[in-house]
Amino acid sequence: MKHTLQHNQLVGLLDKDCHDRLLKHGEWVRLIPGQQLITPEESLDYAYFPVGGVVALIMQQANDKPIALALVGLEGMVGLVAALGVQLEPYAANVLSPGFALRVSAKHVYTLKAKHKHFCRALDTYIAGIHARFAQAAVCYGQHDLQQRLAWLLLTYSQRVSATEFVMTQALLANLLGVRRSGINKAASSLQDAQILHYSRGQMQLLNPVALLEKACQCYAMDTLQSGVVIAQHPHAEDAKPH
Numbered sequence: 675m676k677h678t679l680q681h682n683q684l685v686g687l688l689d690k691d692c693h694d695r696l697l698k699h700g701e702w703v704r705l706i707p708g709q710q711l712i713t714p715e716e717s718l719d720y721a722y723f724p725v726g727g728v729v730a731l732i733m734q735q736a737n738d739k740p741i742a743l744a745l746v747g748l749e750g751m752v753g754l755v756a757a758l759g760v761q762l763e764p765y766a767a768n769v770l771s772p773g774f775a776l777r778v779s780a781k782h783v784y785t786l787k788a789k790h791k792h793f794c795r796a797l798d799t800y801i802a803g804i805h806a807r808f809a810q811a812a813v814c815y816g817q818h819d820l821q822q823r824l825a826w827l828l829l830t831y832s833q834r835v836s837a838t839e840f841v842m843t844q845a846l847l848a849n850l851l852g853v854r855r856s857g858i859n860k861a862a863s864s865l866q867d868a869q870i871l872h873y874s875r876g877q878m879q880l881l882n883p884v885a886l887l888e889k890a891c892q893c894y895a896m897d898t899l900q901s902g903v904v905i906a907q908h909p910h911a912e913d914a915k916p917h
């Protein structure tokens with residue numbers, strides 16, 4: 675399979691010279707569910723530009739339950755601190771859905787950002803968007819009920835994989851939302867009774883995404899806005915739209 679770096683929306687905004695240099699210094703790698711791309715507090719060697727698949731940014735400390743701060747797919751980049759010349763991420767990056775990514779050394783990301791204004795602008799805008807999404811995640815975790823948060827997660831994941839039917843276990847949902855499986859079961863059952871989704875043996879089917887959107891907290895709209903902001907705010911946005 676031939677991968678096209680242009681499929682990563684962040685990279686799709688770059689001029690040809692910067693795009694080619696990124697490709698030259700990068701290596702295509704497979705994203706495998708369960709794989710950990712970034713381990714917290716370990717030296718960050720690489721950044722990843724997905725062209726498919728979904729990666730969850732997970733925060734976990736000591737004996738606390740993990741929570742997903744954000745889901746990253748082909749709209750973004752994993753290993754953001756590489757762009758800042760920082761070597762440690764405080765959170766983990768775990769692959770949820772299979773795909774491919776261009777893996778580029780943290781050193782080259784930092785060097786390219788310093789030399790190419792388009793790359794610098796795109797990354798800075800994306801970092802600002804992720805920052806806003808992290809802040810929203812804190813509000814979501816503390817203020818919004820589990821059914822709202824489950825709806826947010828399912829819609830965000832569905833958007834990233836471009837599908838309304840996918841594999842998603844209750845254990846994984848519990849880990850992403852920082853709750854017990856029994857809570858996921860109760861929230862999912864309620865949505866299933868309303869015929870908004872169908873859930874059986876880890877197979878999730880969104881029967882009525884519009885109704886699910888009405889159940890979600892405003893974090894989904896915020897997430898969608900901030901994920902797309904890098905495209906919308908970039909001076910070459912019109913050129914980057916698919917033809």
Ligand SMILES: [Zn+2]
Pocket residue numbers: 813814815818822823826891892893894
């Ligand atoms: Zn929320």
